Amino acid sequence: MKKNIYLTLIISMGIMISSCNKDDDDYIPEPINEVILGCTNLEALNYNPNAEEDxxxxxxxxCSDENAINYNPEATNDDGSCExxxxxxxxxxxxxxxxEYATEIDVEFFQQDLAGEAYNAGTWSFDAEASTYSMNLDFETEPFSISIPLVGDYDVxxxxxxxxxEGEWLLVDNESTLLATDSxxxxxxxYVIISLTNETAIISGVMPFTQDVAGMSIDLDIEIEMILEKK
Incomplete structure (x- = not known):
């Protein structure tokens, strides 16, 4: 009787083990979906066509400078192409x-051409956002001689x-001409912009203003050519 019980237990355990092994053989693991990371921008140097997520x-x-006319908001590396x-x-x-200046003094009793050169002649400031400017000319002319009828030559x-x-300014003619209006x-x-870089500028034009000469108030149109250096 006991032998039959033991035999039954052994057979039952064998069936259970066999069933477990069969289940192990039939197990298929669930696939792991891996997302391919990389650069998805077609314009990038390292664009990855296989990337699924940037x-x-x-x-x-x-160009990464917002002040440039060709600013690229997507640029990550500036390549020196800013304009x-x-x-x-x-x-x-x-x-x-x-x-350098040149003008003509024309008063009742004499007429005289006046020309010369000056250094450290003043300052000029521009506010592009407000379109305003401020100019301060401050220099001395070179000595000159005039000929006065019935008097003779006179050294000045x-x-x-x-x-x-001070006033408003704007650029016209493809930004080659500067117009400044005194407020x-x-x-x-x-003024004509002859040359312009981030550090220096050469500008020429005609500036009308009133000047006191030897106690006389004289209206002058003075031709000037300036070399400017940015502070």
Whole structure:
């Protein structure tokens, strides 16, 4: 009797073990779906066509300066390609380090051409956002001689020229011409931008203003060519 019981238990355990092994053989693990990370921007140097999710690794060359006319908001690395408008370059404060001038003094009893050169002749400031400017001319003329009828030649020592002007400015003719309108007198002066970089500028034009010469108030149109250096 006991032998039959033991035999039954052994057979039952064998069936259970066999069933477990069969279940193990039939087990198929669930697949793991891995997301491929990488750069998904077609314009990037390291674009990955297999990437399913952008991981922020894109490298995009371009101009990263917001003040440039070709600013690329997607650029991650500046490649030195930035281009600037003349208005944005002019914006700021400049020293007039050199100035050549020429004008004609024409009064009742004599007429005289006046020309020369001056250094450290003043300052010129531009605010591109507000379109306003402030100019301070401050230099001395070179000595010159005049010929007065019935009197003869007269040597005129150097005299100071001071002119302060504030107002609005704008660029025309493809940003090659600067127009400055004085807010007090309403007088407009026109200047040609000969050369312009982020550090220096050469500008020429005709500036009308009133100057006191030897106790006389004289209206002058003075031709000037200035070399400016950015502060």
């Amino acid at each position: 991981d922020g690794s894109c490298i995009i060359l371009g 600037y408008s003349n208005a944005s370059i002019l914006n700021g404060n400049w020293d007039i380090i050199s100035l 020592p150097s005299f100071p020229i001071e002119n302060n002007s 007090t007198t309403g007088t407009e002066a026109s």
